[in-house]
Amino acid sequence: MSAKRTFRVWRGGGDGGELASYEVEVNEGEVVLDVLHRLQATQAPDLAVRWNCKAGKCGSCSMEINGRPRLSCMARMSTFADDEPITVTPMRTFPVIRDLVCDVSFNYQKAREIPSFTPSEDAEPGSFRMRQQDVERSQEFRKCIECYLCQNVCHVVRDHEENKEAFSGPRFLMRVAELEMHPEDTADRRKAAQDDFGLGYCNITKCCTEVCPENITITDNALIPLKERVADRKYDPLVWLGSTIGLRKGADTPRVPNTRPGDQGGTE
Template sequence: MPTERTFRVWRGGADGELAEYTVEVHEGEVVLDILHRLQATQTPDLAVRWNCKAGKCGSCSMEINGRPRLSCMARMSTFEEDETIIVTPMRTFPVIRDLVCDVSYNYQKAREIPSFTPDPETRPGDFRMQQSDVERPQEFRKCIECFLCQDVCHVIRDHEENKRNFSGPRFLMRVAELEMHPKDTEDRRMVAQEEFGMGYCNITKCCTEVCPEHIKITDNALIPLKERVADRKYDPVVWLGDKIGLRKGADTPMVPNTRPNTYPEEDTPE
């Protein structure tokens, strides 16, 4: 039997306000279903972004009762019977209207990442990888770019000025994926630190907690990347090599990546 529930939904732009609605809810429905019913029956001009309704496109990201979530994966059965559901846009990004945000910041950061750079002398038939090296990027590539990890990251959520020099967890994960790739020749460790703000991340794991694909962003990407950056910046042997020019291209701040391209056993993606 359908029941009536109270929804409070953000209406307007950055200076908007919450509007209250009483709406019919059926068994098995998710929050996105209710928003569609509101559009159909009470407020046809409600702006909400969505696409697949299967938790795979990342389009319907918003905040539900203060928590960043995909509205198509937020089942109504998970809320208390008398609980008011408060639906607001992601707070880290500018509001266009209602529940739709301008997430262009994320695409700008994506363009800044150096692309995959294999050895130009390697022939396609010579390109071989261990199975563990294949499995590692597969975990990171599950990302659906919902940007919930970007939204919940307090480094950019609470400090607008950090957007200039901090890429956020989604793109630090991309840097880590490329840095750990055994066939990539680009050294991204100092780039991660100096251009993408690796040092701003204090590994609170909030990004991991909200990831709908259950990617271990902190444990398998951010922490290993921090370790590599620390090795490059503070290893006394590397420092000495820089000073006396024991490597090719001693006038550049990069050295060949010597860290093993493997996880500790406990961090291996399932």
């Protein structure tokens, strides 16, 4: 069973463009990416669309569909009203290269700025054991497919171009949180989270969590616990006293145990 649907697709480049309307055949069970491929094959062979796996696991086909940031390979046509035009535009936060393809190199730059996993130099191979709750915490964060939809909806980045220098965005603050909470990572990432990656800019609106196609609870499980750790470090009276009178000059401040709200116990 097939029907004609109206697609309004952004056509243009970095110097501007406009929405072009097409009447495209849609078959039962198809997703938006299927229809865009048919549009390429029948009416707009020069339409630029980025995609790869078509299974919701590579994050390549991120775009905005009727104003909502989504993966086009996971947006089923059956979820739209029969008489509803489908408006497809590129992610608004990043520069447009052409049509629906954006330049997301900002994200690669931020990824390179995060110091890598830093285990103890004294640890013997095979001597370390992780608790199951630590394993599960890391596994949640590692589900990220780097579609950058969370980066796209974060208003700190989206609406304020000047913040891109100081703010890494939710995807990479989540990476900092993952490493900070790892019991074998010895680097103290709390000061860097605040000073280098702009954690203080995040006002926890949870928009990043709402659009995550992997259902990662970015705000509650990564950003808020990281903020708590930064606050503990900054306002700990012993840390303040030591830094003020110089008793801890040249020494690192103690790390916060790898716990989060709801955890029971927990030591490094």
